[in-house]
Amino acid sequence: MASIDVDDVTLHFPIIGAGDRSVKNTLLSIATGGKISGGSGTILVTGLEHVNFQLRDGDRLGLIGHNGAGKSTLLKVIAGIYTPTQGHVEVQGKVLSTLNITLGFEMEATGFENIILRGRLLGLSSAEIKLKIDEIAEFTELGRYLELPVRVYSSGMLMRLAFAIMTSLESDILLMDEVIGTGDARFIHKAEARLNEFMNKAKIMVIASHSDDVIKEFCNKALLLKNGTVFAMGEVGEILELYQSDEYQD
Numbered sequence: 001m002a003s004i005d006v007d008d009v010t011l012h013f014p015i016i017g018a019g020d021r022s023v024k025n026t027l028l029s030i031a032t033g034g035k036i037s038g039g040s041g042t043i044l045v046t047g048l049e050h051v052n053f054q055l056r057d058g059d060r061l062g063l064i065g066h067n068g069a070g071k072s073t074l075l076k077v078i079a080g081i082y083t084p085t086q087g088h089v090e091v092q093g094k095v096l097s098t099l100n101i102t103l104g105f106e107m108e109a110t111g112f113e114n115i116i117l118r119g120r121l122l123g124l125s126s127a128e129i130k131l132k133i134d135e136i137a138e139f140t141e142l143g144r145y146l147e148l149p150v151r152v153y154s155s156g157m158l159m160r161l162a163f164a165i166m167t168s169l170e171s172d173i174l175l176m177d178e179v180i181g182t183g184d185a186r187f188i189h190k191a192e193a194r195l196n197e198f199m200n201k202a203k204i205m206v207i208a209s210h211s212d213d214v215i216k217e218f219c220n221k222a223l224l225l226k227n228g229t230v231f232a233m234g235e236v237g238e239i240l241e242l243y244q245s246d247e248y249q250d
């Protein structure tokens with residue numbers, strides 16, 4: 001069984017040396033991001049504050065909220081990229097995350113070489129990589145570009161390669177930041193089918209998105225963040241409605 005337990009998690013980002021110059025400006029923009037406190041010397045930006053929830057097998061959670069509400073920070077805390085300032089996160093199961101999906105490419109190596117390198121990095125054996133490589137290559141539709149160093153790829157081409165590699169893997173827990181909005185229209189359509197298949201293999205999924213359609217299509221629960229705190233968590237339709245309400249927007 002896979003599980004995620006987020007227990008009273010608070011995360012502060014100390015911004016050293018920012019205190020003197022920008023207090024006024026940052027206070028003016030407080031409605032957008034997390035809370036800002038502190039003054040001279042160090043400013044504390046609150047990424048998350050007293051966040052609590054549990055996820056179990058079958059849960060597909062959509063994270064929603066305004067810019068700077070804390071969605072990506074929460075994904076990073078679950079992925080173990082950030083350590084909470086306070087509270088605990090306990091994760092059981094193999095985690096795969098799409099955060100910074102194109103990071104980690106070897107720019108001088110070819111597309112094919114990167115498939116192999118990434119596979120090795122993710123713990124696949126040579127035999128497993130061999131089994132997957134043709135299928136990954138075909139999905140990218142990059143053809144002979146896969147024989148060229150990835151530094152010559154456009155950002156969309158890089159994304160295709162990263163997406164194809166990632167979705168060829170399996171994990172218990174899948175953490176996703178907006179991921180499919182980057183390709184051209186035809187590729188997005190093709191990617192959606194593959195993404196569905198990929199997500200169905202995971203026991204738990206957490207996806208941060210600004211798209212109601214993405215949340216409705218892929219999630220069975222939603223968590224609405226506001227300034228780093230949990231505003232509400234529950235059934236998707238109900239939470240999306242709350243997101244649009246005056247109660248949340250005020």
Ligand SMILES: Nc1ncnc2c1ncn2[C@@H]1O[C@H](COP(=O)(O)OP(=O)(O)OP(=O)(O)O)[C@@H](O)[C@H]1O
Pocket residue numbers: 013015032033034035045046047065066067068069070071072073074
């Ligand atoms: N590395 C960092 N250093 C300082 N502050 C940060 C850092 N990362 C995030 N923050 C702050 O934490 C808060 C939450 O940011 P986060 O990126 O989690 O928001 P988000 O909900 O994903 O926003 P968006 O929808 O705009 O992507 C914001 O106030 C942001 O300024």
